Amino acid sequence: MRTWRRTRGDATTGDGGSATSDVVSLTGVSRTYGSGDSTVHALREVTVGMPRGSFTAVMGPSGSGKSTFLQAAAGLDRPTSGSVRIGGTELTGLSEDELTRLRRERIGFVFQSFNLLPSLTAAENVLLPLRLAGRPAGRRDAQAALDRVGLGAHGHRRPAELSGGQQQRVAIARALVSRPDVVFGDEPTGALDSGTAADVLGLLRGIVDAEGATVVMVTHDPLAASVADRVVFLADGALVADLAHPSVHEIADRMVALTGGTGALAVAGVQR
Amino acid sequence: MSNGLARASIRFRPTAFAGAFVALLFASVVVAASALFLQSGVTLSAQPVRYADAAVVVAADDQVRRGEGDWETTLPLAQRPLVDAALADRLADVPGVAAVVPDVSATVTAGTATWSAAGWSRTALEPGATTVADAGPRTGQVVLAPAAAAAAVVGVGDRLELRTPGGTRSVTVAALRDAAGGPDVWVADADAAAVAGHPGRVDAFALRATEGTSAAQLRGAVRQALAGVPGPPTGLVVVTGDERGEVETAGFGASKETLTAIGGSLGGVLLTVALFVVVSTTSLAVEQRSRELALLRAIGATPRQLRRTVATEAALVAFLAAPLGLVPGLFLARWLLGEMTARGYLLPGLELSTGPVALLVTVLVVAGAAVAAGLLAARRPARIRPAEALREASLAGSRLGPARWVLGLTALAGSVPLAIVSATVPGELGMGLAATVVLTLLLAIGLLGPVVAGAVSRLARPVLDRFGAPGRLAAANGRTNARRLGSAITPLVMAVAFAGTMFLLQGSVDRATADQREAAVVADTVVSAGPAGLPVDLPAQVAALPGVGAAVGVLPASVATPALGELMPHTASGLTGDPALLSRALDVGVRDGDLAALRPGGDGTVALDVLLADALDARVGEPVELITPDGATIRPTVVARYDRGLGVAAALLPAETLRPHLTTPVLSELLVRHDGPVQPADLAALGTVTGPAAQVAGPGPDGAPASALTSDSWLDVVFAAGLAGFAAIAAANTLVMITLARRREVGLLGMVGATRRQVLRTARLEALVVAGAAIGLGSLIAWGTLLPSVHGATGAGPYVPPALAAGVLGGVVVLALVCTGVPTRVVLHGARAGAVGTRE
Structure with a gap:
């Protein structure tokens, strides 16, 4: 069995309370858009750390800053202030190229939709990060990655020939192929039916439990969030709650409390 | 980069590259034709026949x-x-x-x-x-x-x-x-x-x-x-x-020069236009794939890798398209050479040089243009941060990068001094500069396209709002997708501007020439020479005929003057006979001085068209330096300045002065004024003297001679039509590309309850906005360029032939409607309900 725990450099402790073993740590991260009166505070002074081998769900009502949080944590976007570290590397101050290199070597991504390049086969999609990094990538690497997500027989198919759930599993295989420090998911089950979503969540849970991978997943679905070890809640860009191993109902209640009038939606999500 | 992305995406979805392919194909056709002309000019040699045995x-x-x-x-x-x-x-x-x-x-x-x-x-x-x-x-x-x-x-x-x-x-x-x-x-x-x-x-x-x-x-x-x-x-x-x-x-040297000049200058303009078209088409194609490119960025492609991928795609498409354009390019060049030979622009019997160098150069130039276009087009998606890209991808914004702002405003500002220069330089050089002004303004519009489109949709909104839901939808589409609207408008503006400027410029010059000629010829009878010309001593014989009051022979020639470091040729005519009688046959509209003083002797005399005189800063009574048709420099004294230079010639000299400088000193025509009404016997006597090869045109019903002036503007009209046609093809191509890429949007409209009729109506309204904007902006550019150039060339205001204007405007509207309507129907047919969620 492969191990996903790898040590890169010195994982020094941030000054915001992150533990030494944190793979991802955000310290006082803020992100604003616009200026003057029209300034939007998407993130306000967020400080949080994710240890190795953990599965964290990030929840919050629409507009709470979930996506911004993910993008800042993953180096897709630069915070206005604060510090982001991944595997001990400080992201602030990295050039766009250095950020890109860091992303493809240490981070895996699974998006809600449009995850795969339609022109490439499943196997080619999986190998793409390695090819972009100029690393030797053979048929066997793709086969191993696809086997792990249960799609070993579909490597030659193009995305259009796969179901939504299968596409998402190819995306997970691609996220894992470079053996990243952390896998980020942005509503990875948002576009899937509940049965398929459960499969995908099971897969993510599996790579955390069996292989020691680290997963950070943004979701609005309490059922999806309940698969995680820990659920953090954002509201108006600020971190408002941090629950360890909460039940579906605890999560749903917290969401209802945060969203107020729109809580019915969250409950509907639970009853699905 | 050998990650195979470029090849995979072309093989997977060739239709996404069809637009770029068409643009590059036509670019290859015109570049190949120009290159073949240039090559023919450069390599043109004549096998000696007569002199074959001479050492x-x-x-x-x-x-x-x-x-x-x-x-x-x-x-x-x-x-x-x-x-x-x-x-x-x-x-x-x-x-x-x-x-x-x-x-x-x-x-x-x-x-x-x-x-x-x-x-x-x-x-x-x-x-x-x-x-x-x-x-x-x-x-x-x-x-x-x-x-x-x-x-x-x-x-x-x-x-x-x-x-x-x-x-x-x-x-x-x-x-x-x-x-x-x-x-x-x-x-x-x-x-x-x-x-x-x-x-x-x-x-x-x-x-x-x-x-x-x-x-x-x-x-x-x-x-x-x-x-x-x-x-x-x-x-x-x-x-x-x-x-x-x-x-x-x-005429070997002149033919060589003609071939080289056409290949070089036409090739230069066409290459610029082709580059422009290819860049805008490639940008559009890249924009339509921005989500895909954003995803690549997110999973770890560096900006450099992205640019290289897009450039590689462009090069691959170019290497497919460019060779296909060579054969039509060859036919185009053949046709043009044949027509030019038939019209006397070139020596008979010239062969097109079809050597491989021109064809190879064409492929490389087109591929180079495609790669440059790809690198330029990929700048934006490559530079943007992946998070922004994913956010922005679904909605192409109208924000412009600072580079585009600066370049666009620079082009706009730069066109002003160019326009001023083109207005002050007379003749063909001025008209050549006019083309540069057009290109500069088009560049500005291309760079500032989204801003221009934003202004257009704001202007169009109040009108569109009257057309119900489709109208409001069309207005909203224009507003929120200014980049796309800009892409649609720009090539159509180019077509209108080219057609407008070139046709109207030529129309104005032709008209001014005909008007001036009609006013200048006050003779009642005009004798036109056959191909052999008429001897210079003929007017003296004609003047001796009974009833003939004045006979002026016109000796066609040219003089050159230095202008902007180049030697510029101008039309010139030698006039025979007593200058005191000139005014009875020819009224050139003397501004100052006296044509009767146009006598040989001493350093000679010359009368100059006012526009040429102004350009040379020549005044009556002062000498002016002219280069004669044999390359000699003469310094005749200016005796008069006149207005009707286009209708006659830019410089008038005594025939005796020009004759020794001409290799074939023969008259092209003879202007005859009779004393009293012209009798058939007078014309018969005239015919006997001038011989059967010459044509004698007596007075028509209005007393003026019934001789028609044949315009020499065929070549200019062909070039204008070629440029406008190329731009029109680019415009059609772009409109089709844009419309076909809206499959998802059209499917969505169908799902929320828009009828087929409403969708088509929306498309029609959008097409009309595009056509209207193109006509407005294109006419503005054409007019702005036309006004100074026409003034420089004719000294008068522009003339717009109504039929031509109606043709151009109607053509633009029809093109916009057809190229939007037909693909919309295709999209409606193929992609009704299932479209949402398919291709992005």
């Missing part, structure tokens, strides 16, 4: 050279100047010369037949001949080719009236002689130069070498012997090999 040929250079070193400018002359016949003795003394053959050619008419004529010494150049043939004609005699004799129904011993540049001669047919490739008629050597209208001077000397002397040795010896010998103004050339053919072929 060395001595003639005048047919290029005027001014300045030195880097500052040297050259002007190719329309005709090669003559050399002094007396040079024969000096050449005969050069060691190694076996024989000196003076060569004289002329075009003469006998009855209605036009014959080529040559001096008898030409026979010494025939294959196998070592000296002139026996039994040559004596003075006053001719030897005819049997075919010519049969056509004229004459035999040996008969008398024949020969109309020559040197006047009408009565000659006796001394013999008939058949010689392959020979002239129709031989005249005595003693008569030859006079028959050709230039007594004492010949076209060239062909030299035979003595046995044991090589052509190169002889050339060296002749050059040495001629050093320091006074020659023609352009100097002498001593040539061997294929260059002998260039001397032999009249």
